[in-house]
Amino acid sequence: MEDRKHFRDSYDAVVIGGALAGLASALTLANKGKKVLVLEQHNLPGGVATSFVRGGVEIEATLHEMMSIGPKECPLKIRNFFDEMGVDIEWLRVPDAYRFVDDVSGVNVLVHPGTHGNFETPAKEIASACDDADGSVYRRVLELLQLCSRVYDSVNILSVTHMSKPAMLLKHPDFVKTAGYSAKDVIDTFHLPKKAVDILSAYWIYVGDTLENLPFTIWAVLMADYLGYGSYVPKKFSHEMALKMAERAIAMGAQMEFGVRVDKILVKDGHVAGVRLANGEEVRTRYVVCSAYPDKAYTQMIEPASAVPEGAIKFVNAKTVGLTCFSVVLLLDGSPEELGIRDYSTFYAPKGMDLKKIFDECGTDGPYNYITSICTNLANPGCTPEGTCIYSITALPKPEGWMGVTEENYEELKRKNAEYFIDMESKRLGVNLRDHILEIVIETPVTISHYTGAYRGSVYGYMHTMDDHIVARLQMSEKENYIPGLAFAGAHQISGDGMGPAVTNGRKGAKIILDQMAEEERSGRKA
Amino acid sequence: MKVKGFLKDVGGASAVTKRRQAAYDRASAKPAHKDPMGAVAKALHPGLIPLTVESVRPASKTAKTIRFTSEAHLPYFRAGQFLTLVIERDGYRVTRPYSISSAPYETRGEHPCVEITVRRPKEGGFIANYLYDEVRAGDTFLGEVGLGEFHYEALRDARHVVAAAGGSGITPFVSMAKEIKNGREDFDLTILYGSVSEDDIVLREELEAAACDRVHVVHVLSGDNPGWTGEKGFLNRDIIKKYSAEDTTYFVCGPQVMYDFVQKELEALSVPKRRVRFEVFGQVRDITAFAGYPQEKKDDTYRLRVRIGVSETEIPARASEPIAVALERAGLKIHTACRSGSCGFCRIKVLSGKYFVCPQNDGRRGADRDFHYVHACSTYPLGDMTVKVNI
Ligand SMILES: Cc1cc2nc3c(=O)[nH]c(=O)nc-3n(C[C@H](O)[C@H](O)[C@H](O)COP(=O)(O)OP(=O)(O)OC[C@H]3O[C@@H](n4cnc5c(N)ncnc54)[C@H](O)[C@@H]3O)c2cc1C
Ligand SMILES: Cc1cc2nc3c(=O)[nH]c(=O)nc-3n(C[C@H](O)[C@H](O)[C@H](O)COP(=O)(O)OP(=O)(O)OC[C@H]3O[C@@H](n4cnc5c(N)ncnc54)[C@H](O)[C@@H]3O)c2cc1C
Ligand code: FES
Numbered sequence: 001m002e003d004r005k006h007f008r009d010s011y012d013a014v015v016i017g018g019a020l021a022g023l024a025s026a027l028t029l030a031n032k033g034k035k036v037l038v039l040e041q042h043n044l045p046g047g048v049a050t051s052f053v054r055g056g057v058e059i060e061a062t063l064h065e066m067m068s069i070g071p072k073e074c075p076l077k078i079r080n081f082f083d084e085m086g087v088d089i090e091w092l093r094v095p096d097a098y099r100f101v102d103d104v105s106g107v108n109v110l111v112h113p114g115t116h117g118n119f120e121t122p123a124k125e126i127a128s129a130c131d132d133a134d135g136s137v138y139r140r141v142l143e144l145l146q147l148c149s150r151v152y153d154s155v156n157i158l159s160v161t162h163m164s165k166p167a168m169l170l171k172h173p174d175f176v177k178t179a180g181y182s183a184k185d186v187i188d189t190f191h192l193p194k195k196a197v198d199i200l201s202a203y204w205i206y207v208g209d210t211l212e213n214l215p216f217t218i219w220a221v222l223m224a225d226y227l228g229y230g231s232y233v234p235k236k237f238s239h240e241m242a243l244k245m246a247e248r249a250i251a252m253g254a255q256m257e258f259g260v261r262v263d264k265i266l267v268k269d270g271h272v273a274g275v276r277l278a279n280g281e282e283v284r285t286r287y288v289v290c291s292a293y294p295d296k297a298y299t300q301m302i303e304p305a306s307a308v309p310e311g312a313i314k315f316v317n318a319k320t321v322g323l324t325c326f327s328v329v330l331l332l333d334g335s336p337e338e339l340g341i342r343d344y345s346t347f348y349a350p351k352g353m354d355l356k357k358i359f360d361e362c363g364t365d366g367p368y369n370y371i372t373s374i375c376t377n378l379a380n381p382g383c384t385p386e387g388t389c390i391y392s393i394t395a396l397p398k399p400e401g402w403m404g405v406t407e408e409n410y411e412e413l414k415r416k417n418a419e420y421f422i423d424m425e426s427k428r429l430g431v432n433l434r435d436h437i438l439e440i441v442i443e444t445p446v447t448i449s450h451y452t453g454a455y456r457g458s459v460y461g462y463m464h465t466m467d468d469h470i471v472a473r474l475q476m477s478e479k480e481n482y483i484p485g486l487a488f489a490g491a492h493q494i495s496g497d498g499m500g501p502a503v504t505n506g507r508k509g510a511k512i513i514l515d516q517m518a519e520e521e522r523s524g525r526k527a
Numbered sequence: 528m529k530v531k532g533f534l535k536d537v538g539g540a541s542a543v544t545k546r547r548q549a550a551y552d553r554a555s556a557k558p559a560h561k562d563p564m565g566a567v568a569k570a571l572h573p574g575l576i577p578l579t580v581e582s583v584r585p586a587s588k589t590a591k592t593i594r595f596t597s598e599a600h601l602p603y604f605r606a607g608q609f610l611t612l613v614i615e616r617d618g619y620r621v622t623r624p625y626s627i628s629s630a631p632y633e634t635r636g637e638h639p640c641v642e643i644t645v646r647r648p649k650e651g652g653f654i655a656n657y658l659y660d661e662v663r664a665g666d667t668f669l670g671e672v673g674l675g676e677f678h679y680e681a682l683r684d685a686r687h688v689v690a691a692a693g694g695s696g697i698t699p700f701v702s703m704a705k706e707i708k709n710g711r712e713d714f715d716l717t718i719l720y721g722s723v724s725e726d727d728i729v730l731r732e733e734l735e736a737a738a739c740d741r742v743h744v745v746h747v748l749s750g751d752n753p754g755w756t757g758e759k760g761f762l763n764r765d766i767i768k769k770y771s772a773e774d775t776t777y778f779v780c781g782p783q784v785m786y787d788f789v790q791k792e793l794e795a796l797s798v799p800k801r802r803v804r805f806e807v808f809g810q811v812r813d814i815t816a817f818a819g820y821p822q823e824k825k826d827d828t829y830r831l832r833v834r835i836g837v838s839e840t841e842i843p844a845r846a847s848e849p850i851a852v853a854l855e856r857a858g859l860k861i862h863t864a865c866r867s868g869s870c871g872f873c874r875i876k877v878l879s880g881k882y883f884v885c886p887q888n889d890g891r892r893g894a895d896r897d898f899h900y901v902h903a904c905s906t907y908p909l910g911d912m913t914v915k916v917n918i
Contacts, residue, residue, distance in 0.1 A: 004835055006836025043872060043874050043917065053890045054676065180539015180542045180543050237893070239893075239894050244894070247898055258874075259918070260918060298558070314554040315554075317556075317559055318550045403561075407567055407602070410571070415681060419681075422682060446564050446571070448564075449562070450568035455565070457565075466543065467550040469547060476544065
């Protein structure tokens with residue numbers, strides 16, 4: 001019975017990890033007729049894109065908002081990809097962009113996204129929170145957002161088309177001209193009041209470094225996408241998205257196995273030759289798309305270790321591991337109305353928007369003073385039983401802050417931060433959340449590591465910084481496929497963190513493999 | 528306003544490429560993998576570890592405490608959690624969850640150990656009898672230590688906890704009591720422990736030893752016990768009320784009849800839902816007792832086709848038993864832990880066929896329902912079926 005056959009003799013490609021990025025790879029490969037095997041260590045697809053059940057109630061684990069979906073009549077690239085692949089998700093539009101609250105400057109403003117790439121609504125709302133008697137703040141905010149929008153459009157075109165430099169400059173001047181600069185550099189040229197900059201900075205933590213060190217390109221994409229088109233969530237939580245991707249990949253012929261961890265990527269004669277599973281079984285393939293971090297793959301997984309070129313180690317050492325998360329997820333025993341919760345999403349800076357200070361604090365084990373709160377039910381009414389709602393409070397610390405975690409101090413670290421968040425939010429909302437907690441789940445870097453194996457519990461891959469600029473990443477990407485037959489898919493790839501980018505990264509990983517396969521076929525070396 | 532100044536600069540793109548190249552050139556070529564979060568995650572959730580029986584001692588006339596040590600690292604669990612024991616017997620490989628009756632602090636120090644206390648049931652007892660009658664010091668098992676959500680949570684629960692226990696359901700509270708006495712848990716615990724007679728009280732000595740200013744134990748006897756001067760009757764609203772503080776969280780663990788009874792009593796006291804926590808039920812004794820179960824099928828046995836990787840095999844499956852049991856009876860692998868539909872470890876995909884999910888143990892996610900992913904420990908076949916299980 002033990003020698004039952006689990007796998008085919010070989011596969012065109014093995015995808016390690018069945019989360020969003022890995023599944024996007026699998027869909028892309030299967031769609032091209034490749035025989036794909038997806039191996040996921042957990043017993044569910046989705047990685048961090050998941051939900052859990054407590055006290056009989058399903059609760060979203062992570063997703064705040066999905067970008068690049070857009071309304072049906074004006075679909076953006078992730079919605080388009082899902083449509084192309086036949087992944088049919090029930091999307092719900094998130095009602096607002098965010099409320100931004102800064103207790104030091106006194107700013108408290110609700111910002112709504114525009115529709116179809118129109119930024120007048122958010123620009124108006126942002127300006128209204130500043131002194132703007134002559135409407136000049138409004139105009140400048142609008143201009144800045146429109147610049148973001150042009151950069152965003154260019155990025156979307158350039159990521160799928162090749163273009164000469166002069167042509168690029170001609171057709172995408174704003175993209176080219178801003179590419180070398182930080183978000184701060186570009187925002188400064190608009191001479192906006194600090195309050196406006198603060199409100200515009202709210203999403204900052206979703207991509208990492210402070211505005212000084214954050215590539216404008218990345219910030220522009222984020223702003224244009226979220227503020228121009230609004231964001232979405234799947235009706236049955238992010239698990240719906242992951243599961244539907246997995247089911248579609250299976251329907252397209254992929255074999256998907258849960259509860260299987262890949263320990264080694266086998267390399268022979270300078271090319272990927274297979275993978276070894278935790279139970280010792282080996283699977284033959286010449287192509288692997290790996291969701292595990294390159295840090296982990298290059299130092300722990302490649303066999304023999306000597307097959308890893310020095311360049312690959314330098315590559316990972318040159319990067320900064322991105323943010324991890326600390327999130328308190330609550331199921332409350334009141335409806336949002338009963339509890340006085342009015343906003344879907346709130347960014348809160350109780351000690352002011354000093355990004356440097358906030359970011360330094362992110363490098364400790366807490367407590368943290370920049371948080372995002374989400375009331376899931378306000379975008380997804382009826383997602384929990386009547387008279388209850390999901391409320392989550394999230395900070396995004398740097399992994400450095402948690403390097404001192406041990407089995408013994410872990411509970412206390414959890415409690416300390418969770419308590420701080422709950423009390424802080426209780427004060428802001430004017431309702432003692434502690435009197436309403438039906439269920440509480442605290443997610444930490446350790447939790448992320450447990451469920452996904454992500455290096456240092458990071459959810460952000462590698463940080464977008466001026467030293468690791470997205471434009472440079474794109475320009476240099478070709479020579480960074482260090483081991484023939486091996487590509488990566490995950491937040492640790494070019495487009496970086498977020499569920500939308502995870503999908504984009506997964507498609508890119510598949511494309512690298514498809515190109516190599518085509519090349520191999522051309523040169524007649526097919527195994 | 529015109530976007531101006533440096534925006535005329537088109538060299539930016541190459542500047543960032545140079546910067547990135549420079550960062551690469553500066554970087555060390557030595558592997559620098561360091562992942563303490565990963566290490567803690569592994570220490571707390573090691574999966575199956577070897578457990579060796581160190582001793583077996585009586586815990587009442589019908590219960591025994593089994594102490595395990597391990598050559599592996601014992602995780603620092605939360606008082607109230609259970610461990611799942613893998614039992615291999617007569618060619619079967621099954622699992623059973625048992626609340627850990629020792630305290631978390633005992634996994635630390637000179638002599639790390641965990642204990643479970645197994646009661647010999649009046650009926651059934653496929654595994655319980657075996658553990659009770661046959662397990663000896665030196666026997667070895669595999670087990671998964673520290674699972675489940677039945678533990679105190681300071682941010683959610685009241686500072687005063689009333690535990691309602693029946694039978695072997697006392698075990699998680701013994702762990703909590705010991706941990707409180709040891710100063711590692713911070714709440715006040717009053718244990719209301721219902722038994723028929725003094726002879727039925729499990730772990731009485733441990734309970735007495737753990738009693739302190741923060742831990743009170745109240746035995747409530749329901750049988751005819753001449754000479755008993757303590758509390759009498761069932762764990763009814765009067766007794767519960769008597770030992771409650773103004774703000775109290777209730778933890779309930781015991782047999783099904785006790786759950787049902789205590790739940791009604793708490794409702795009568797208008798205790799808010801968030802103040803009541805029940806331990807999971809385990810596999811239900813009689814699935815046919817649930818509304819919606821098609822009675823005419825209860826004695827049927829069906830053909831269950833099981834896909835494992837690219838292979839398939841066929842086994843019999845009784846309509847009255849969960850699919851997980853059919854797989855275990857056939858010697859096939861299925862990862863189970865809570866056996867109550869809640870941990871999701873036993874998630875499998877139904878490819879075809881009809882099934883019944885125990886309503887009391889239904890922990891499925893919404894999208895999973897739509898695509899017929901079920902928890903094998905709480906799903907019963909209602910006809911020939913095909914399922915896909917993990918390899
Ligand atoms: C609290 C929180 C809130 C978030 N909110 C949002 C949000 O609102 N919007 C948004 O866009 N993004 C959000 N994110 C971030 C986003 O979810 C992630 O960046 C993205 O989902 C990462 O996807 P991934 O596929 O790269 O990686 P992961 O989800 O980490 O998946 C990696 C997968 O690979 C598997 N794997 C790894 N190694 C192996 C191995 N050796 N063998 C087998 N399998 C393996 C893992 O089990 C896992 O399933 C949030 C994240 C968190 C934690
Ligand atoms: C969270 C939790 C904590 C618990 N803590 C404790 C505790 O501290 N102390 C304690 O004593 N108990 C505890 N229990 C109960 C314990 O897990 C067992 O349910 C109990 O010991 C009875 O098990 P049993 O196999 O003897 O019961 P039985 O009633 O005999 O169970 C028999 C079941 O096993 C299956 N079966 C029968 N024959 C076979 C076969 N040949 N192969 C495979 N399967 C077969 C059938 O489906 C049958 O329904 C706990 C349960 C839970 C859920
Ligand atoms: S064993 Fe926990 S859900 Fe089945």
